[in-house]
Amino acid sequence: MDNRFIDLLLRAYFSGTASPEEQDMILSWLKESEEHKAHYKECCEIWALQQLQDIADDKNTVHLNVLNRLISRLEKPHRRIWTTLGRIAAIFVLGVAIGFASVLYFNKFVPVDNHGLYTETIVPNGSRSKLRLPDGSTAWLNAGSRLTYQNNFGNDNRTVFLEGEALFEVKSDSMNPFRIKTKEIDAVVLGTILTVKAYEEDPLVEITLLEGKTTVEQLANNETIALLPDQQLTYNKESGKTNLHRVDAAKYAGWVNGKIYFADESFEILAKHLERIYDITIHINSEILKKERFYGSFDKSSGILHILKTIDIDNRFRWSFSDNNTLTVFNK
DSSP states (O other): OOHHHHHHHHHHHHHTOOOHHHHHHHHHHHHHOHHHHHHHHHHHHHHHHHHHHHHHHOOOHHHHHHHHHHHHHHTSTTOOOOSOHHHHHHHHSTTOOEEHHHHHHHOTTSOOOTTOEEEEEEEOTTOOEEEEOTTSOEEEEOTTEEEEEETTTTTSOOEEEEEEEEEEEOOOOTTSOEEEEOSSEEEEESSOEEEEEEOTTSSEEEEEEEESOEEEEETTTTEEEEEOTTEEEEEETTTOOEEEEEOOHHHHTGGGGTEEEEEEEEHHHHHHHHHHHHTOEEEEOOHHHHHOEEEEEEEGGGOHHHHHHHHOTTOOEEEEEOTTSEEEEEEO
């Protein structure tokens, strides 16, 4: 297929008018080479920019409000601007459906079918977001998170795919369970409130139940574990082992209201947590310090320097900021 024909197919695909046969052709073409994937990504960016311009030209107040919110988010200081406009489109362009090829490219654990279109929400570092799902359930997404679901969600399936951290308030439907899929484990819910933390760079996956009842399926050995309120299941990615224990679940959901809570976390893991919350880069120039473990509860508004000063009760480390929004921590 020549480039002109592919570009016509992609234009139809992005606009939602591609036939199932044309979608199959695009998927086959994408699998042929990395060059094709790069061309697809470039076309996606161009299309996304055109959609943003269409919104800017639109006199519809709702459309303009969406664009204004987008601009205000991108103009905030110390905020990383995403490298692809395709990701911006996935969040902000008025319910744009990101199709099977995009899901294949960005989310390799999402199963691909040739006829399904997906909607994807991405929350950058330094932000949180709340969204209402088509079935009436609510999801709060924490910084650095991505939530994907098929566009027929709520009809005969209620499956979402999560990378990152989210709190779900699931609308009850005994005939149609709500499934939260991560790369490692699934949570199956009938109607409940729970948090799921599954960042790719973290060693553990955590599922914490606030209300109701849920089951967790461990994909490695087909084990199923039931959770009750104030119970947390952790899954160790390296060992494949699970641990079920009691916690104060409300503390693990406090991030929805700007709270920061950590319990017996190594400084290396805590630093990743703070990087996402404050949209900064943290370098730890001490192997000993990386392994130090900390407990704490703070308001996000108190700032990262206040957190560091508070947890350093023995006055054992120092830090410095560079111009590129990087924090370096040293032993004294």
